[in-house]
Amino acid sequence: MTGRRRWETEEILDTAAELLRTSDAESFSVRKLAAALGTDSSSLYRHFRNKTELLRAVVDRIMLAAMDDYRPEGDWKQRVIALALRLHAAFGEQPQLAVVWGRYASSGSGSRLFMEELLQALRASGLPDEEVPVRYHRFVILLAALISADAGIGTINPDEYEQGMEFFRVAVLGADPERFPALAHFARDIRPLGADRRAAFEEILAAQLAHIEAQIP
Template sequence: MRQRWDRQTILDAAVELLSHSDGDETFSMRRLAAELGTDSSSLYRHFHNRTELMLAVVDHVLVQAMAGYRREGPWRARLVDLILRSWDAYAALPQLAKDTSHYPGSGPGTQLVIEETLQALTDAGLPEEIVPEWYHRLVTLSVSLISAHAAARTSSTSDRQRRLESFRVITLGADPAEFPALAHYARRLEPTGYTRESFLATLDVVLDAVPARP
């Protein structure tokens, strides 16, 4: 008799599969079903299509990322904690993170992240009418950089090497007469970095601009 998998088991298996996928593999209902030793029809009992599954996976990941979170401390520290929890969760799942802008989540994990972000901005003393605006700014920044980080990680080694070589050509080969600043700093420049540290530094710049109450 064919085993029927419950929703939680399917989501756990999806996360496990995504964590071991590389840039040449495409996550699909068929691959997930094969991983579970069943066929796609078992998955369609719980998820109507791949999009519905991915939305649930995102929320599942966010629930796990928010484990142990407490609404304690200054508003800024809470925002940094919230956003870095998402960064760290997606860093372990670059195949999922690459498409995160397409799958905002669809359950309690997503609700909790949104709620705590809005609460932190409210506690910062922002006027009520601009809290949503700042929420969207933070989400746009986070999703963009998380997706870019994932895209870079899931590209092939040869693709990364070609991009690096191309960058070296245009920087180290710059004509000092035409591009004096570029020529001056060329040997100290690196291609765009998407490290956790650079992400945090960018986040700090944005948080410095939040019109918080003194």
């Protein structure tokens, strides 16, 4: 009698990442993953204790890929921006996982590499040591929010996007000037959330770095 195939951890993570390309973390389940692999859930629990642990492992692989061949260059601000853009690009290819990253903490190699480099860059700025963890925490919260928001836009299909744009045009250009005078005044210049997101991302990062720089003695 032929025994059931034993799946390697990397094969399981590959399949999980592929499933998460087309479904969100809420609808993803170990049962669905097992079905895609042609096995039962119990065999996967030998590798991961639960769904959350599995999702963390998939996210950490994204971060590990983002840090692959990274070499710190430039001053501390250039290093921080390079890290942010690498993560932004990595999660842009797997937008469903950006929300997972913002929700579940990861403790794998990819996460540690990112944390180490960001902490080193902030320390190189001249911040007092007691300020570094605080600024690190604020920066990561901002980064997770921006990347998750960008990723959310990236999961919308063209029909949904065009429908949303139509709603936006109706809401903004059709605003009653008596009830919404400011909105009516600026209506033709207001951009929808999906526009110029890369430029907005970089501008918000620059503002945060300027705020950090102002804390340096």
